[in-house]
Amino acid sequence: MQASPESHRQGGPGSALVIALVGLAAALAVFAIWFQWNQTRRCLGFYGPAVARSVQAAPRVELWTLQVDATGRQVVAHDRLDVSDARGLVHLRRGLVEDANFAWQVAPAGRRPLREWDAALAFFAATPSGPPTILAFDLDGEGAVTVVGQPGHVQLGRLAKGLRRWLKATRDGGSPSHSPR
Numbered sequence: 001m002q003a004s005p006e007s008h009r010q011g012g013p014g015s016a017l018v019i020a021l022v023g024l025a026a027a028l029a030v031f032a033i034w035f036q037w038n039q040t041r042r043c044l045g046f047y048g049p050a051v052a053r054s055v056q057a058a059p060r061v062e063l064w065t066l067q068v069d070a071t072g073r074q075v076v077a078h079d080r081l082d083v084s085d086a087r088g089l090v091h092l093r094r095g096l097v098e099d100a101n102f103a104w105q106v107a108p109a110g111r112r113p114l115r116e117w118d119a120a121l122a123f124f125a126a127t128p129s130g131p132p133t134i135l136a137f138d139l140d141g142e143g144a145v146t147v148v149g150q151p152g153h154v155q156l157g158r159l160a161k162g163l164r165r166w167l168k169a170t171r172d173g174g175s176p177s178h179s180p181r
Contacts, residue, residue, distance in 0.1 A: 040052070040097050040098060041099065043099055046147075047097070048150070050133075051133050052097050054125065055093055058125060059126050060123075060124040061084050061086075061122065061124070062080050062081060062132075063080070063121060063170060063171070064079065064119065064120040064121075064122060065079040065080075065118070066118055066119060066120055072114070073114075074114070075114050075136070077122075080122075081170070083170055086170050087170075088166050092163070096145075100157075100158070101158055102145075104154065104157075112138060116138045116140065116144075119136070119139060120134050135147060137156070139160070139164055142156065142157075143155065144156060
């Protein structure tokens with residue numbers, strides 16, 4: 001039995017279903033993009049797109065222990081540890097770009113003294129075309145994060161406790177980068 005030429009033109013219930021599914025997929029894609037943007041918009045404003053991208057995707061990450069130098073005028077990396085393969089780094093990266101992990105409603109009170117910056121994460125690009133992206137952390141009290149070379153800082157909020165725990169575990173050898181190879 002052959003289909004009549006008219007049945008090809010009319011479509012039928014199958015065509016309506018396909019159109020409905022394509023429409024649903026498009027609506028869900030728009031919702032997903034909006035939802036993602038809404039979760040990260042303040043972080044994008046604070047970091048800037050290039051820093052946020054580096055935090056998310058840099059292939060090499062180092063954990064630096066910070067100290068004020070002998071002159072008392074700058075902070076230097078006292079100890080450097082490659083944490084690119086550290087357990088939990090993927091989750092930490094995600095947490096560092098989600099708005100809900102920071103205390104945005106608390107207005108930072110001016111510039112923090114140099115001695116308050118305890119640790120930093122340095123994110124290195126695959127091709128070293130410039131300096132790494134460096135996030136410095138004040139781990140005392142409520143804690144804070146700043147992008148080295150950019151003005152401002154923000155309180156860590158609910159990220160503080162998990163960040164402290166991750167830093168301690170990583171420094172104490174709780175990551176694959178400390179295991180014998």
